[in-house]
Amino acid sequence: MFAAVLALTAGALTASAATAPPASALTPPVGFTADNLATYQTNGIVWSLAEANGVVYAGGTFTNVRPAGSPAGSNTTSAVNFAAFDAATGAPTGCSLSFTRSSGTATVRALAVSPDKSTLYAGGYFNAVNGRGANGLVAVNTADCTLRAGFAPNFGATVRALDVAGDGTVYAGGDFQSLDSRTRRFFGAVTAAGAVTAWNPDADDPGRTLKVTPDGQNVLIGGDFFTVGGANSHALAVTSAASGALTRAYTGNFIPSSAVIKDIVTDTASNGWYAGGEGAGGASFDGRLAMGLDTFDQRWRDTCQGATQALRVYRGVLYAGSHVHDCSTMGGFPNQVRKHLTAQSVGDPAMLGWLPDTNDGIGEPVGPRALTVSSRGGRDFLWVGGEFTTVNGVAQQALTRFATTPDTGAPSVPVVSLSAPRAGAVRVSWRSGLDLDDSLLTYRVYRNGGSTPVHTTTGSSLFFSRPQLTFTDTDVVAGRSYSYRITASDGTNTSALSANATVTAAGSSSPYAQRVLADGADLYWRYDEAGGAFAADASDNDDGGVYVNAPSYRSAPSAVAGSSALALNGADEYVYSDRLHHYTSPTPYSIETWFRTDTGRGGRIVGYGNNIGSAQGHTSGISDKLLYLTDNGRLAFGVQAGSTSSRPTVTSAASYNDNAWHHAVATQGPSGMRLYVDGVSVGSNATADNRSYNGYWRVGGDAMTNGWPSRPTSTYFAGQVDETAIYPSALSAAQVAAHHDLADTPPGPGDTTLTLTPTEDAYVNSVAANTAYNNDQLASRGTTAYLSYLRYTLPTAPAGQELRSARLTFRTSSDPTAGSADSHTLVPVSGAWTESAVTYNSRPSLATTVLGTISGATAVSTDYSVELDAPALGGALGSAYSLALTSGGTDSLRIWSGEVATAAHRPQLVLTFGAE
CATH class of the missing domain: 2.60.120.200 (Jelly Rolls)
Incomplete structure (x- = not known):
């Protein structure tokens, strides 16, 4: 009836472990980790990126750069709308060019490198570079970061897109309608020497992106336009690299009228080209197109909403910068929080398990604006620029990067639930983990503190669909308690063990549940x-x-x-x-x-x-x-x-x-x-x-x-x-x-569970040694000691039954320091005490027997439970019984007491009786 959808198309990921291969770091075909590397930042928007010889160039609207971790305004180095960085270290290279205007706000909107990597072209809205006159486009020698003399085309307005052909021709798109006083509406080209060429698509609205095809015969153009050379072709067109005449138009509603094309990339290996759109509303186009370089026909279309801004192909994977938030039109996840970096196979629009993230940031705001891939020191790096101010939840402005190796991010810790659905079985269920660059994970289930897993399986998950996984343990004895912990691994990194969970194997089934x-x-x-x-x-x-x-x-x-x-x-x-x-x-x-x-x-x-x-x-x-x-x-x-x-x-x-x-x-x-x-x-x-x-x-x-x-x-x-x-x-x-x-109808003979709340509880504090604390919290710490006491009235065992298991359930309080990384023990109280009178100086003596140990209770406002020594409690049935919560560590644990207003938050003693 309700078929689970785990990816964007029919090729869905599933949680099935029957035939899944073992997990490995970076689930193929993903090529980059999701672990962002330390990278210099800018104080404004990065609009464009390009790379040459292990150097990454960033153009945008900013005035300085600063190291990773430095707040805005601190440790700054001047960088006026342009900066260059070592691809492997993320630090500036020393290449300094200042792009300015005599009036208005200067900006660098487009960067492109010649095929031989010798020349960087920078376009935008400026009329000077390092004080030398320039009108929208300059050529920079990559060897020494100097402007190439004699290259001085004059664009009438902002240049927003650039690409360089094998013969050195520089193709440009933008807001301009003239080039060196010649009419060139929104697209034009110059030779390597700066002379205007015959290429003239003659569009009716601005150009946003363009790309020369690998064979050099055509130029793929994208933007706001509705006509090219007077013929209808909205937002996307294929033009002759020589003249600009239409090779292929896209008419009808191929690109809806409310959408524009923001980026185009080509990929020789897949013989394809890919376009990213930005639209308005659910009927527009915000996603990605995969097109053929042979026929220029569409291969697939991703109709997710989220304003795609930038694309790059790396080893068969299309990486995208956007703010995707709704893929319901193509059978994927419905509207939810924005995700800004995604990956898809070039042959399939299904979302892959690569999901580092930024925020929307400043400006419009839309998040990432530019992507490029650079190699240095034997590693490849994906650089991201844009408007964002955080990366993976940490402050980082406008620039970040990811590498092919190493993968250092461990999966999230599994969350475990146990049940005893029928006699002779314990069901171990857990929410599949999340790893931002590994959708396929390996899970290992450990029982009763053992070091060897009793079950190993693999399962796939994505941020919007994290299916439950289950292991049924049939090697159990009715009435006996069993504990389980689970790890998740990507093949290189392994999560911490999950919190210890305990269940008592049942002697019979629930008639209701079974029906x-x-x-x-x-x-x-x-x-x-x-x-x-x-x-x-x-x-x-x-x-x-x-x-x-x-x-x-x-x-x-x-x-x-x-x-x-x-x-x-x-x-x-x-x-x-x-x-x-x-x-x-x-x-x-x-x-x-x-x-x-x-x-x-x-x-x-x-x-x-x-x-x-x-x-x-x-x-x-x-x-x-x-x-x-x-x-x-x-x-x-x-x-x-x-x-x-x-x-x-x-x-x-x-x-x-x-x-x-x-x-x-x-x-x-x-x-x-x-x-x-x-x-x-x-x-x-x-x-x-x-x-x-x-x-x-x-x-x-x-x-x-x-x-x-x-x-x-x-x-x-x-x-x-x-x-x-x-x-x-x-x-x-x-x-x-x-x-x-x-x-x-009860589950049947052999199982009786009773839940008790404390009749009295209190804690003492060595700093205020004569004060009695009987408020809504209990506490435990070894240094500057806190100790807590709880008293329960234990019932007698039901006829023909004995105590099989006991556990204490509790909730950490909302105090910011409530969680504890230390272990805390529960021991019997051998001395006398009362809730209203007990102080640190009058505290009762304690027995040495350890009833149970609390570990892993690290989160605030969270429920935990600890298994207690049932035989030790069994001897006290039918009496008032006191236990103390103590620790030898320095990290305090704070839990709600029996005085807290919400009854379910109070510390409860759960006793399970079974047949003798």
Whole structure:
């Protein structure tokens, strides 16, 4: 039903590990790492780049350069609109030319090097270079950085594009309409000596880019124009290199009227040429074209939105500078945050796993403006210039570079979720990692602290689709606890081990969960995670989710026996699917979830939308297949009928904001729409149609336009959700009723889980040795000591059962120093203490037994858990039991205490009992 889309075309990457090769640094055919190198910066925009003999030249609108890491205005060296750099070090070479004007703002907009690398041509808007008169174009000897005498063409306005043919002819495009007093509208050429040639395309609007074909017979031109030589050809044309006459026109809507062409490059190896467009609106052209050098016909078209500014081909890969943000028109990711550097194979528009990034920066702003490739010292370098002020999240203005080697960036640390879905099995699920130059990664799963992996697999991921991967461990014993950690490797660099996760193997299965899976759910979020940002999918479709803005985990009571729920604040917390889906109407589907609330503001409970979720608040412009609550508590199920504004909706007569759990199922198929609540149908209509588009499932909130009937005041849901499932079929009434009736059925004998909150807790501080601290935080540190104490009332074991496992779950506080890189231990308290009176000077004595060790709790406002010594606690069942949190390190750990207002943030002791 909802086929995951992981790339821009049918050649999608997948998370399947069955036949994937081992990961290697730089997933082929990517040739550059995503690790930006230290490079000098400018204080303004770099518009153009060129290279010769290991030197990279930058032209633009700036007045100085400074080293990497230097803030604007510090450590500057004068460089007026031009600078030259060592390709391998990123430092200036000493070649200094100053491009100025007697009035107005001078700028260098175009750079090109002769085929023999002896001459650099610089074009733009200037009338002097180093004080010597010049009108828009100069020739520079690359050997000694001097102006070539006698080369003095006079352009009537800005030169924006340059290329040099094998015979030395210099072709130019720009805003000018005269060249040496001859009419040359927006395109013209001069010989190596500076004499005007006969080449005259005679366009009607400015030229932005041009490229001589490798055979020297034609010049490919791009820009704003609509006619060339009086004939229609908008934005793109092929002209004779001798006369400028049209060789090939592009008419009709080949390039939409609202678009211009910003860059053209050629590639002999692929016998192709490539053009980048900048347009306005979704119907325009912002992407890339692949064209043939033999026929000048189109080979493929990338219709992503994002104003392509610069292109370069390197070893079969087309690198682009843009701000791509929406590829939905070609089956890719929908509108989301901008990405500024991308790569595609010259034979296929599918996005490759190379995604270093800049910001938009100053100016328009659009980010990168220019690319070039240079070689020096046995390495190749991709240089990027533009308007940006950051690279990979670090301050760096207008220039950066990437090399072919070495790859030093490790993949992100996997996020792990564990479950015990049935007897004799533990399911280890994790969100696939992200590496900015490696889409294919190798994962190794380690069990119980072992150094040898128990499972190794590979999987592919991109920034907009990070599929869940799963390993089912069947070498387990019911009632025994198992811990797992995972690494991700690109073949050269390996991530740190994931945080330790622990689960107790079950002796039986959840009847509810097994029925949901048996009925075909292909997305099933149970919300049983102890924390983190990953929502595991219990189905075999591995469609994991992402928790946004840290909703409250392990909320109790849950809707289904043996499970836990998720609490949402109704303001900004939600979950979105981590895989892009494509839905085609009228394919049937079902939405199922449990919810509990007492809100009077309504809210969107489950829905489908065209935008990826994020903490930055990216909401969907298109959404339907919605299950939402109205302000008066009525449940509504609505769709958008095709692309029309009609929104057929089924709404319940009863209200359900009564703070009780309710089971909701919405189905749509050939017989129409139907809504069930608590196992019974509450309404239907005959609508079988809905909206077809790429998108993501979201639980807890997203945009809702005013056209939805009884649109709620809040589009975010305040309350609890549990057991959300999506099906590729319309569930029958009998199936819905069976699911509802199974919710209260426990997993079966042998498993009893109890969750306890502290009856007392406090911490002490050696600096204030006589002060009692019993506020909403606990703390632990060895130097300048903090110690914390917790007391729990332990129950007796259920009849015929014994304590099999115990763990402490906790959330680090929002204090900026809450996370800790040190280890912290939990030990029994042997002395007496009370919450209101304990101080550092009156602190109780501690036992030497270590119940558990906390490590890796480095993030603030994040949930963690630690496995405790169950036999040690088992001897204290039926009594009040105290434990202390201590450390010998210098890095403090701060966690929420039992006094914190949000119940789910309090430190909880989770006890699991099994048959004796």
